[in-house]
Amino acid sequence: MFNIVLFGPPGSGKGTQSEKLIEKYHLIHLSTGDLLRNEMKAGTPLGKEAKSLIEKGQLVPDEVVVGMISSALEANPQAKGFLFDGFPRTIAQAEALDKLLTLKRTSIQAVLFLMVNEEELITRLVGRAKTSGRLDDADPEIQRRRQDIYKNETLPVAGYYQNQDKVERIEGEGSVEEIFQRLCNVIQEKMDNE
Ligand code: B4P
Numbered sequence: 001m002f003n004i005v006l007f008g009p010p011g012s013g014k015g016t017q018s019e020k021l022i023e024k025y026h027l028i029h030l031s032t033g034d035l036l037r038n039e040m041k042a043g044t045p046l047g048k049e050a051k052s053l054i055e056k057g058q059l060v061p062d063e064v065v066v067g068m069i070s071s072a073l074e075a076n077p078q079a080k081g082f083l084f085d086g087f088p089r090t091i092a093q094a095e096a097l098d099k100l101l102t103l104k105r106t107s108i109q110a111v112l113f114l115m116v117n118e119e120e121l122i123t124r125l126v127g128r129a130k131t132s133g134r135l136d137d138a139d140p141e142i143q144r145r146r147q148d149i150y151k152n153e154t155l156p157v158a159g160y161y162q163n164q165d166k167v168e169r170i171e172g173e174g175s176v177e178e179i180f181q182r183l184c185n186v187i188q189e190k191m192d193n194e
Contacts, residue, residue, distance in 0.1 A: 001106040002081035008114035010146045011121040012172050018085040020180050028076050031085040032065045055135045057142035059089060059149060066096040073100055089154045110190045111161040112183055114172030118147060
């Protein structure tokens with residue numbers, strides 16, 4: 001199996017690049033943001049709990065997202081590999097993921113870290129707000145909070161994987177196609193060394 005974590009701050013282009021990567025490498029796309037938004041749309045109890053947190057720019061509890069990922073791994077026993085998008089977002093999630101993958105006798109091969117400066121992130125999210133209908137995009141105050149939570153809770157996850165020597169930093173500014181090529185170059189190198 002070939003498993004990738006696509007890592008980066010809110011608005012760094014994880015969702016945008018994931019769509020292209022899964023098409024090229026035939027990986028199963030696991031986006032906790034998308035899974036949570038589906039639950040919200042369906043109005044499930046989990047979705048209702050998530051909605052109140054996401055709309056304030058806060059993270060959903062670890063056990064909720066880990067449970068969703070665990071079910072998704074179980075539901076795809078034949079997968080060639082997984083692309084984790086927006087997960088893990090805390091050290092506890094990263095540890096839980098390592099355990100789940102060990103049970104499946106596999107592991108993360110690479111953590112691709114999209115580097116984008118904060119002003120560019122805010123500009124992108126303001127742009128996305130015009131079409132996404134996402135309340136967590138529309139309010140600049142909430143966007144700043146999401147960036148702060150990212151720095152405090154999610155950025156340490158990069159250190160966790162750095163200790164495993166798995167992090168590849170990728171310049172996340174430029175055209176979508178340029179960034180995609182950068183990601184593909186790194187993935188190809190990793191695959192060749194498997
Ligand atoms: P996510 O859905 O993961 O979303 P995101 O981080 O906001 O965006 P992403 O990086 O995917 O950016 P995108 O491609 O859309 O999370 C939403 C919320 O769910 C979180 O805040 C949290 O509350 C909750 N959540 C999710 N996972 C969780 C977890 N594991 N634990 C706890 N809570 C969790 O790109 C952004 C914009 O930029 C788009 O408009 C795009 O068109 C544009 N763009 C992309 N690439 C560009 C480029 N190269 N140049 C210019 N613009 C570009």
